[in-house]
Amino acid sequence: MKAIFTSQYDLLIRFFRLAIANVISNIMTPLANTLSVIFLGHLSEIHHLAGVALAGNVLSNLYILLGFLRMGTTGVTAIAVGQDDREAVVLVGLRNGMIALILGVVIILLQYPLGKFGFALFNTSPEIKASAIAYFNAQVWGSPAILLNFVLIGWFLGQEQNGLVVLLSFVGNAVNIALDYLFIVGWGWETTGAGLSVAISQYLALLIGLIFLCKHVHWKEVQSLAGEIWDASAIKSVFTLNGNIFVSYFVILIAFVIFDYQGAAMGKITYAENTLLLQVYILSNYFIEGLGFGTEILTGNFKGKGDNQQLVPLVVIAVVTSLLVGIGFGGASVLFPQTVFGLFTNHIEVIEHINIYVPWLLLVLVCASITWSLEGYFLGVAQGHTLRNASLAATVLGFAPTACVAFLLHSNHILWLALSLFTATRMVTLGLEFFGTFMIEADSPRTEATDMY
Numbered sequence: 096m097k098a099i100f101t102s103q104y105d106l107l108i109r110f111f112r113l114a115i116a117n118v119i120s121n122i123m124t125p126l127a128n129t130l131s132v133i134f135l136g137h138l139s140e141i142h143h144l145a146g147v148a149l150a151g152n153v154l155s156n157l158y159i160l161l162g163f164l165r166m167g168t169t170g171v172t173a174i175a176v177g178q179d180d181r182e183a184v185v186l187v188g189l190r191n192g193m194i195a196l197i198l199g200v201v202i203i204l205l206q207y208p209l210g211k212f213g214f215a216l217f218n219t220s221p222e223i224k225a226s227a228i229a230y231f232n233a234q235v236w237g238s239p240a241i242l243l244n245f246v247l248i249g250w251f252l253g254q255e256q257n258g259l260v261v262l263l264s265f266v267g268n269a270v271n272i273a274l275d276y277l278f279i280v281g282w283g284w285e286t287t288g289a290g291l292s293v294a295i296s297q298y299l300a301l302l303i304g305l306i307f308l309c310k311h312v313h314w315k316e317v318q319s320l321a322g323e324i325w326d327a328s329a330i331k332s333v334f335t336l337n338g339n340i341f342v343s344y345f346v347i348l349i350a351f352v353i354f355d356y357q358g359a360a361m362g363k364i365t366y367a368e369n370t371l372l373l374q375v376y377i378l379s380n381y382f383i384e385g386l387g388f389g390t391e392i393l394t395g396n397f398k399g400k401g402d403n404q405q406l407v408p409l410v411v412i413a414v415v416t417s418l419l420v421g422i423g424f425g426g427a428s429v430l431f432p433q434t435v436f437g438l439f440t441n442h443i444e445v446i447e448h449i450n451i452y453v454p455w456l457l458l459v460l461v462c463a464s465i466t467w468s469l470e471g472y473f474l475g476v477a478q479g480h481t482l483r484n485a486s487l488a489a490t491v492l493g494f495a496p497t498a499c500v501a502f503l504l505h506s507n508h509i510l511w512l513a514l515s516l517f518t519a520t521r522m523v524t525l526g527l528e529f530f531g532t533f534m535i536e537a538d539s540p541r542t543e544a545t546d547m548y
Contacts, residue, residue: 106405110389110412116257118385120248120264134279134289143285145219146226150290153213153227154234156348157202163340163479164195164242165249167333169388170395170475172253177399182320185312188250189324190333195246199239206235226286233290240297247304252392259307267300339479343486350494350517357502357510365507367445371436372428372456376463379424383464386417387471394475406472410529413468421464425457455511462518469525478532485524493520 168191175183202209210231214224244263251259271292278288323329358369390413397405428435432450473481497513500506 106393106408107412110393110409110416113252113255113257113389113392114386114416116261116385117252117388118382120261121381121385123264123268134275143226145223146228146286147230147289149214149217149219149223150227150230150234150286153210154231156352157209157213158241159348160341160345161198161242162245162344163337164191164198164245165252166340166391166474167191167337167477167479168246168249169253170391170477171336172250173392173395173475174399174477176254177396177402180399182323184254185316186320186323186329187253188246188308188312189317189320190329191246191249191337192243193324194333194337195242196239199242202238203235206232210235230286230290233287234293235290237294237297240294240301243301244297244304247301247308251304251307252388253395254311255392255396263300263304266303267296270299271296336477336479339483340474343479343482346483346486346490350490350514353494353498354510354514357498358507361505361507361510364444367442368449368452369507369510371439371445371449372452374439375424375428375435375456376459379421379460380463380467382420382424383417383467386413386420387467387474389413390468390471391475394472395477396475398476410468410472413471414465417464417468418461421460422457425453425460428453429457452507452511455508455515458515459511459518462515462522466518466522466525469522469529472529473525481525481528481532485521485528488524489517489520493517 168187172184172187175187210228213231214227217224219227244267248260248263251263274292274295275289278284278292282288284291355369355373359366390409393409394406397403397409429450432453433446436446436449470482473479493516494513497509497516501509501513
């Protein structure tokens with residue numbers, strides 16, 4: 096009994112150590128973005144702020160879709176660490192690093208058509224579009240560094256190098272803030288300066304990450320493994336996992352884009368209300384996502400060791416903790432809507448009736464909290480196809496039919512029902528898959544990292 100208690104206590108400490116580090120790393124990015132907005136918001140022309148918001152929306156969606164580079168690295172690295180397979184650990188980083196570098200260069204080469212297509216989706220004034228293009232053209236040169244940092248952070252996370260991940264995030268965001276002030280306020284470079292500050296700060300963070308990488312991996316190791324980097328079967332496995340994660344997040348992104356566009360068609364007050372509600376959702380996600388990362392890392396590690404008995408307690412801890420966070424954000428919004436949403440705006444006409452939609456936000460947060468924990472588990476065991484199937488099912492069965500009804504009836508309540516059904520369907524699908532597969536895998540022998548795709 097004492098041994099079991101000690102084991103669970105150690106698991107709790109390990110989980111929260113990882114989760115706290117990931118949450119700190121997560122919240123640094125919105126903090127840096129907020130300060131950038133403040134600098135731009137104090138310029139004489141408001142179109143600079145609107146342009147950066149537009150370009151930032153296009154770029155952030157692009158990087159969300161490429162987030163598989165981080166997710167596809169962390170879980171597989173953790174599995175290899177659990178197996179004490181040094182070669183596999185190094186090869187995971189090298190393979191995904193090469194893919195990230197290639198994708199980053201491709202984005203730079205295709206920056207004109209990407210920008211053209213991205214901005215064509217928005218009907219804005221010429222001044223705003225010009226500012227957006229200036230920001231996009233400057234920031235896009237940082238794409239290789241941003242994507243390589245995804246891999247580096249995922250690789251370090253998979254080895255539970257929490258302090259290093261926090262350091263890289265801190266350096267990148269602190270330099271971004273400093274350069275924002277210098278370029279925007281000091282030198283008057285406006286939106287171009289904002290874009291350049293992101294690109295330069297990411298390259299500096301990458302440089303520091305590579306310095307630490309060189310302390311973990313010696314050049315002789317890379318040389319000895321060079322012939323295995325492009326092994327056909329391993330590369331196929333990498334693309335299979337990453338492709339499934341990409342499809343999953345593409346479908347999720349499409350659902351939220353449709354939600355956003357339908358809300359915009361219901362009038363500016365309704366759209367503003369939805370925007371504020373989603374801001375609370377996004378803010379809570381920075382915390383819940385950090386908990387999901389911790390789940391992913393420990394799941395991969397336990398799976399690599401063949402320690403399947405720790406998986407259920409881990410997921411229970413993750414679900415309960417995530418639920419507390421989600422209910423905390425949602426409950427505060429339900430109980431004190433004027434106070435919570437008053438932090439985002441002073442427009443009374445927007446927040447005076449927002450309380451009628453807040454219960455939907457609470458429901459979405461509860462479902463999303465559980466979903467993130469389960470998603471962390473499946474990323475940890477590198478089952479990308481499970482995430483893909485859950486997202487497709489949630490869109491086809493939960494979101495799309497109800498969103499069509501919301502469009503026909505012009506109802507924001509039904510639109511929020513569609514989003515609630517989307518998150519609930521993902522939660523139920525992943526939950527059923529977890530219980531089903533765990534019953535089969537609980538007594539299975541240890542699985543090799545290369546077989547976990």
